Amino acid sequence: MAIKLEIAQEILLNSVNVMPKERVTLSDCWHRVLAETVVSDIDFPPFDRSPLDGYALVAEEVANAAPDNPVVLRQIDNIPAGGLSQKPVTPGTACRIMTGAPLPPGATGVVRLEDTVVDGEMVTVLEGKGANKNICFRGEEICQGEELISPGTVINAGVMGMLAVLGKGRPFVFCKPRVALIATGSEIVPVDFPLSLGKIRNSNSYMLSALASEAGAQIVLMGNAADDVDQIAHLLEAASDCDVFMTTGGASVGDYDLIGEVYKKLGITVLFDRVSIKPGMPVLAGLREDKLFLGLSGNPAAAAISFEQLVRPVLLKMGGRKVWWRPRVKAVLAAAFNKKTGAKRFVWARCWQKNNDILAEPLYFQSNGMLKSAMAANSLIVIPEDTPPLPAGAEVEVILLSD
Amino acid sequence: MAIKLEIAQEILLNSVNVMPKERVTLSDCWHRVLAETVVSDIDFPPFDRSPLDGYALVAEEVANAAPDNPVVLRQIDNIPAGGLSQKPVTPGTACRIMTGAPLPPGATGVVRLEDTVVDGEMVTVLEGKGANKNICFRGEEICQGEELISPGTVINAGVMGMLAVLGKGRPFVFCKPRVALIATGSEIVPVDFPLSLGKIRNSNSYMLSALASEAGAQIVLMGNAADDVDQIAHLLEAASDCDVFMTTGGASVGDYDLIGEVYKKLGITVLFDRVSIKPGMPVLAGLREDKLFLGLSGNPAAAAISFEQLVRPVLLKMGGRKVWWRPRVKAVLAAAFNKKTGAKRFVWARCWQKNNDILAEPLYFQSNGMLKSAMAANSLIVIPEDTPPLPAGAEVEVILLSD
Known part of the structure; x- marks a missing residue:
């Protein structure tokens, strides 16, 4: 029984916890997720300072100074950046001073x-x-005791600089969730192997590995398995230090759909076995203790959309992020979408701004052209369930992809 | 003499070449820049295949099959995924077949x-x-001989999958430009050091290192130097394997503005010494053989904008990218900007979509609040030279930041 997407998302999000934290050297923290509340233990600047190279003086004395009304002062000291002067500046005197x-x-x-x-x-x-x-x-910029950055903040250039100013040379960040990935299917060969008739190369592992990296996870490529319960189970157990276990292939109906049997063998409780979206319906989700198992389709188009909609939010939650969903905007269809939609559908698209509109062009219509579409897409059009074919100009909702 | 931003950008872009290429294992290629033209040496799918689990048969025979008009066939073989059958299917027979x-x-x-x-x-x-x-x-998806991916393509999830399908297990990518970074200033201490009066921590190195990473470069942190020509020159020479040499501090007027002297000592030809933008005017650009030297301001706000406008496009060109500029959109000011603008100005801002408008809110007005602004900003408002204060509702041009 296919369940609704929103219910599947809720089940998965409720099945995982935020990762523990670790200390990481600041220079390696770019794009990591902060796991502590950062409170300033200093004022910043830590002292009144000069914003420029010039002369420190009694301002009132020179308020009316001009080329035809010059004010002459005596220099009593010279403060380089990083230096100090204890000599008081008094009327009639000035102190050379450097920026900072x-x-x-x-x-x-x-x-x-x-x-x-x-x-x-x-x-x-x-x-x-x-x-x-x-x-x-x-x-002026920061007060001692001020709460500046909260847990869940993604460390961008500004946050890096702020952490440095505050002396956080090894901040706490959330550990990256480790995702074991196994591509199953006796037709799959490794990317560098020669192709014989009936075989295709494993592309899902690479595509999903890129998607997982983008979601802040650490992918652990466990290679390919034949359509064999014992082999798949063995690889899953060999990756037991991971936090999430993802397979592709063997998740739909048929003799060789083995992931269900693997779950049985390993004592994994099934959470749900399909989700009413297109593409991406076959998803066999399971749980053993606090470890999540996700059996995605072997079809690249289906696996990519299942990942986007179901796995990505889970990885973002585990990674400590505050926001688990991509931004959505309203857009106008730049070309007709001529299929009717039963289960909620996601269509690879290219969006651009034109005057005040955002236009969205569906990329190809066949799931077979999926990799070409995924290479070129910057967005996904979301078509609600039970929608007739859509003409050009129809308003649609679009998910913006960052990749 | 300050030169115009566009001229400075052109001088710098003309001073650098695209990096050489290297082979990298596909699983490490996410977000690298492809350095070869990828032409398919196979058809894909490589053979006519089944998109589902079922029975292969003579389609014409079952065209009218229905529950009240069943067609009975004899199974002659069973083809698992990865398997093959040489037994011809003839009228009256069928062959069990698995997806793929x-x-x-x-x-x-x-x-x-x-x-x-x-x-x-x-x-x-x-x-x-x-x-x-x-x-x-x-x-159906790919024809043998088809040109699929061109040099300069950033390797996203779709490109990763496509490279795998085509057997490109170690594609050529452009080497990352290596950027040596030295923070100068006797007032600067390393991030983990105790602060004494007159000192501040080195935050520029971390902020710029994040910005350089985002631009696809490999940063080489050479630490801090005092305001000392010999020390700075020594650190620059110690990083001689790098491609670009960046310093912060010592680039404006004044006794301790030493980068000019360093360039003289090292035989570096000055390209220009200031650019008419605010913040970010002091930029001492130099060239020695084919190596670029960039002396940025020690002020974080100035250094960040100089980097964005001058260094980032150079690193993207060196890294082999096709597009060197961030996307720009028209937006509406959500709050007044009360300063008049002389030199072209860049203001950290937060943008969001509201109905059909993009609104842009300037974040703080003082360069002193720069790190707070940079943490929260998703965009930069561009204010042309010689612009009066701008009221809320004014149309402005906005650069979208990805970070």
């Missing part, structure tokens, strides 16, 4: 080097308006 | 297992309409 250096005591502003003329220790200020604004104040 | 198996000689159609009743070797067909359509014909 701490303001010396007494200084209430900074004038730009370009607005001064220097002769020995005498500094002539030719433009002083706004000198009091040329200060980055302590805590 | 090659059609036996003589068969012109397949009926579904579910539409038959089997008793010993006798097969009763209850529904035979369309049996002639249940064949995937040889070459």
Whole structure:
């Protein structure tokens, strides 16, 4: 009995837990998922500092300085970036200061080097308006105790920089879920093998491995198995350190649909055995202790859509992400879709913006052209169940793919 | 003299070449850039095959089969997936066949297992309409000699699957450009060090390393250097196997702006020394033989925008990509931007779709809040030079960031 997609998604999401956390060196954290709440233990900047190269001084003194009204000051010190000065700046004096250096005591502003003329220790200020604004104040960007980043945040360039500013050189991130993948089918040969009549190469493992990587998982390729219960069961047990076990092939009706028998042999409880979507209906989901088993179709088009709709959200939840679903937008069909739809259907598509519309063009119509479509697609059109053929111009819902 | 952004981009793009290619095992190719033209040396499917589990037969014989008009045939063989049968199917006979198996000689159609009743070797067909359509014909998806993938294609899940189908177990991809990165400034300390007064942690290296990874480069972190010509020059030479050399800090006016001196010492020809954009004006670009040197600002906001606008396109070109620019869309300002703009300005923003509009909200206005903005941004608003303050509702151009 095929169950509804939303129910299948809920069953799977309820069957898995978020992964434990691990510490990872910051330089290896790009695109990992943060597993801690980051609270700043410093103000940032940690001190009042100069945003430019120039002279720290008493701002009020130079407020009206101009080429025809120059103010002459005596330089009392020189602060490089990373340096310090304890000499107080008083009226009539100034302190040379570099970008990023701490303001010396007494200084209430900074004038730009370009607005001064220097002769020995005498500094002539030719433009002083706004000198009091040329200060980055302590805590201006970040306050001590401020909660800055929450668990589940994907570490992008900005987050990397922020973690560094806060001294988080080895932040906690969620472990990546490990997904064992076995391609089954006596017709399948490894990619580098010669092809004999009746055989095809294993492409599902590579396609699914890319999809799993994109979902933040660590794929463990367990190779190919013949249509043989013992062989498949053996490979699954050999990958027992993994968190999710995925097979392709042997999941539909027929003599050689063995995954059900494998589950029986291994004591895996079946959660459901098909989902009413097209393509991707055959999915034999099972659970043993807290490990999830997912038997996908051997058909690449079906396996890809089952993965997108059922496996990806599970991997994102396990990986600690906050958002498990891809963005959806309304779009306009750029060409007719001439098939009627029974079970909810997903169609590879290419979307683009034109004036204020998003147009979506279905890519090929045959599941046999699937790899060409998947290479070119940037989106999936979602057609609800029981929909007649759709004319060009019809409004459709589209899932945006990032790949 | 600051030069225009477009001129700076052209100078840099003309200064670099596409990287050489290398062979990489297919399972490691996700998101790499293909460096060969892939032409199929097979038809795919490589033989006429069954798309389902059922019986191969003479389709014309069962065209009118129905529950009240059953057609009884004799099973003469059984073809598992990966198997073969040489026994010709003739009128009155049928051959059991599994999904993906090659059609036996003589068969012109397949009926579904579910539409038959089997008793010993006798097969009763209850529904035979369309049996002639249940064949995937040889070459239906791919023809031998067909050019399928061109150099510069980023290897997504569909491309991975296609390469596997074609037996490309170790395709040629472009080598990743290696980018040496040195953070300069005596005020900078490594991320795990204790902070003393006047010091801040090195965050630029991490932020830029994430940006470089996203641009398909291999970052080589060379650590921090004090404001010292010899030290910086030494670190640059120590990274001499790299393709691009990036520094942050020491690139604007002032006593401690040393990168110019470093270039002189190392015999690096200056290409330009500032670009009229805000933030990100100070960029000291240099060339020695075919190696590019890029001195970015030490200010994170400036460094990030210089990288986005100047370094990223260069890395994408070197990495063999076809497209060097991010997508741009028209959007509507969700809040006023109250500053007037002299040099072309880039503002971190958050975009979202509302009805038929894309709205863009500027994130903070101070460069000091840069890391918070960069964490939350999904886009950059581009404000042309010499633009007055912009009210909410103004149309703006927006660059979409993928991160």
